[in-house]
Amino acid sequence: MAEITKNLRCDRCCFKQEIFTLLSDEEMDRINQNRYEVNFKSHETIFKQGAALTHIACITSGFGKIYIEGFNNKNLILRIFKENEFIGGPGMYTDFMMHYTVSALTDVSTCFIDARVFYDTVKNNSAFALQMLGHINRMGIQNFNKFINLTQKHMHGRIADAIFYLADRIHESDDFEPPISRQDLADMTAMTKESAIRILKDLKDNQTISVEGNHFRILNRAALEKISRTG
Amino acid sequence: MAEITKNLRCDRCCFKQEIFTLLSDEEMDRINQNRYEVNFKSHETIFKQGAALTHIACITSGFGKIYIEGFNNKNLILRIFKENEFIGGPGMYTDFMMHYTVSALTDVSTCFIDARVFYDTVKNNSAFALQMLGHINRMGIQNFNKFINLTQKHMHGRIADAIFYLADRIHESDDFEPPISRQDLADMTAMTKESAIRILKDLKDNQTISVEGNHFRILNRAALEKISRTG
DNA sequence: CGCGAGCTTGACGTTGTTCAACTAGAGTGG
DNA sequence: CCACTCTAGTTGAACAACGTCAAGCTCGCG
Numbered sequence: 001m002a003e004i005t006k007n008l009r010c011d012r013c014c015f016k017q018e019i020f021t022l023l024s025d026e027e028m029d030r031i032n033q034n035r036y037e038v039n040f041k042s043h044e045t046i047f048k049q050g051a052a053l054t055h056i057a058c059i060t061s062g063f064g065k066i067y068i069e070g071f072n073n074k075n076l077i078l079r080i081f082k083e084n085e086f087i088g089g090p091g092m093y094t095d096f097m098m099h100y101t102v103s104a105l106t107d108v109s110t111c112f113i114d115a116r117v118f119y120d121t122v123k124n125n126s127a128f129a130l131q132m133l134g135h136i137n138r139m140g141i142q143n144f145n146k147f148i149n150l151t152q153k154h155m156h157g158r159i160a161d162a163i164f165y166l167a168d169r170i171h172e173s174d175d176f177e178p179p180i181s182r183q184d185l186a187d188m189t190a191m192t193k194e195s196a197i198r199i200l201k202d203l204k205d206n207q208t209i210s211v212e213g214n215h216f217r218i219l220n221r222a223a224l225e226k227i228s229r230t231g
Numbered sequence: 232m233a234e235i236t237k238n239l240r241c242d243r244c245c246f247k248q249e250i251f252t253l254l255s256d257e258e259m260d261r262i263n264q265n266r267y268e269v270n271f272k273s274h275e276t277i278f279k280q281g282a283a284l285t286h287i288a289c290i291t292s293g294f295g296k297i298y299i300e301g302f303n304n305k306n307l308i309l310r311i312f313k314e315n316e317f318i319g320g321p322g323m324y325t326d327f328m329m330h331y332t333v334s335a336l337t338d339v340s341t342c343f344i345d346a347r348v349f350y351d352t353v354k355n356n357s358a359f360a361l362q363m364l365g366h367i368n369r370m371g372i373q374n375f376n377k378f379i380n381l382t383q384k385h386m387h388g389r390i391a392d393a394i395f396y397l398a399d400r401i402h403e404s405d406d407f408e409p410p411i412s413r414q415d416l417a418d419m420t421a422m423t424k425e426s427a428i429r430i431l432k433d434l435k436d437n438q439t440i441s442v443e444g445n446h447f448r449i450l451n452r453a454a455l456e457k458i459s460r461t462g
Numbered sequence: 463c464g465c466g467a468g469c470t471t472g473a474c475g476t477t478g479t480t481c482a483a484c485t486a487g488a489g490t491g492g
Numbered sequence: 493c494c495a496c497t498c499t500a501g502t503t504g505a506a507c508a509a510c511g512t513c514a515a516g517c518t519c520g521c522g
Binding site for chain 3: 385386422423425426429
Binding site: 068070071072074076078090091092093094095099100122123124125126127129130132133134136137138139140141143144146147148150151152153190229231 | 302323325326354357360365369370460
């Protein structure tokens with residue numbers, strides 16, 4: 001499934017860039033000593049919902065999805081991740097279980113850090129803890145938006161939101177080729193695959209977007225924004 | 232709207248009981264000096280979505296609702312609160328805005344603590360920060376369940392979940408009189424008032440619950456659990 | 463060439479909303 | 493004491509949104 005290596009220094013890791021700037025050299029050393037690199041192939045499972053949370057993953061390359069496994073084999077994709085993100089989950093600091101499943105959409109390289117070491121670092125460095133609090137709360141705010149989008153918008157609005165999410169947050173371009181299937185798009189928007197396909201066709205017929213296979217382009221952003229608002 | 236008083240010592244406050252045990256005397260004193268009591272009447276707004284997050288509220292008595300204001304005057308109730316809870320919100324440690332509205336369902340007594348003082352306390356006490364991280368993540372786990380319930384269950388299942396929530400989490404009894412209206416029940420379950428009423432009638436006709444006005448009783452817990460699971 | 467997985471389309475049935483009407487109870491003023 | 497109003501709750505019928513099922517399609521791959 002994954003080769004175990006330890007080629008890179010921590011300072012090439014995404015942690016160094018964003019979050020770990022507040023750590024002392026000793027703290028960084030301790031983390032560096034308790035980490036290892038794991039490479040996943042597309043479709044492989046990185047973390048499994050219900051399993052113990054023993055490690056934090058830091059993504060160094062690739063795309064993947066974070067999703068909750070619900071009823072009747074239905075999944076709800078919480079977000080797509082890409083490089084320079086780190087994945088812990090709400091089990092951290094609570095029950096140390098994984099509350100979602102994380103899987104690779106492309107080949108993915110990660111750096112696994114021992115959850116206890118991470119926990120101790122937070123425990124001993126309150127500025128770092130404060131940064132973690134901010135990070136978790138930003139996720140929470142995103143979830144609030146997701147609540148409204150998923151419960152109060154019709155399918156057209158939800159698909160519009162998903163397209164904006166992919167364009168603005170993941171690919172940072174109105175012309176993009178997301179690493180997701182139609183089923184994934186449906187799992188992001190809480191509908192069936194067939195419905196997602198129908199909405200895409202509608203938006204295409206409207207000249208709002210162009211879709212060819214997995215190549216998306218936003219043609220009329222104003223119209224798509226209106227659809228997102230009015231549901 | 233609310234009288235400003237300062238009768239109680241902090242040690243009668245809910246913080247003392249649950250969360251603030253890790254604080255030193257000096258830290259408690261500082262918080263005590265930067266707090267004041269506010270009493271709200273039923274239906275009054277305690278925090279307003281979109282406003283600045285200047286204070287943390289600690290509920291000393293009463294019931295209220297925490298909800299997101301969405302589109303077309305539709306609300307989504309995230310949870311009901313009662314005494315001995317504290318309400319901060321995901322704006323804490325991030326943008327210091329309120330991302331939900333909090334309002335009183337009954338008369339509510341609160342203790343307001345200055346958000347900056349609270350922030351500083353977290354900043355200077357990493358054990359306390361760790362407790363906050365755990366608290367926030369527990370909320371996050373609850374939100375995950377809510378995601379699945381709201382997006383993957385049919386109306387019967389969602390109402391069943393709401394009844395269990397009220398019975399088990401709020402009133403801790405199968406026989407209870409919740410402080411919420413039919414519209415509130417609808418806002419908890421992401422459906423219309425009319426639909427909520429119809430489902431209640433179904434469950435009543437099934438002998439699964441009894442409903443008389445605002446008095447609820449779970450008659451057949453096993454049946455209700457099955458409805459919750461199978462949607 | 464044929465196979466299989468993901469994609470697409472249409473017909474149909476179910477779920478859930480909208481709208482309108484009606485009811486019951488709680489004030490409120492004459 | 494009686495209209496009157498106002499709000500929350502309730503019900504029914506028409507309608508729209510959405511899912512299900514089945515069939516056919518496309519395209520890469522052995």
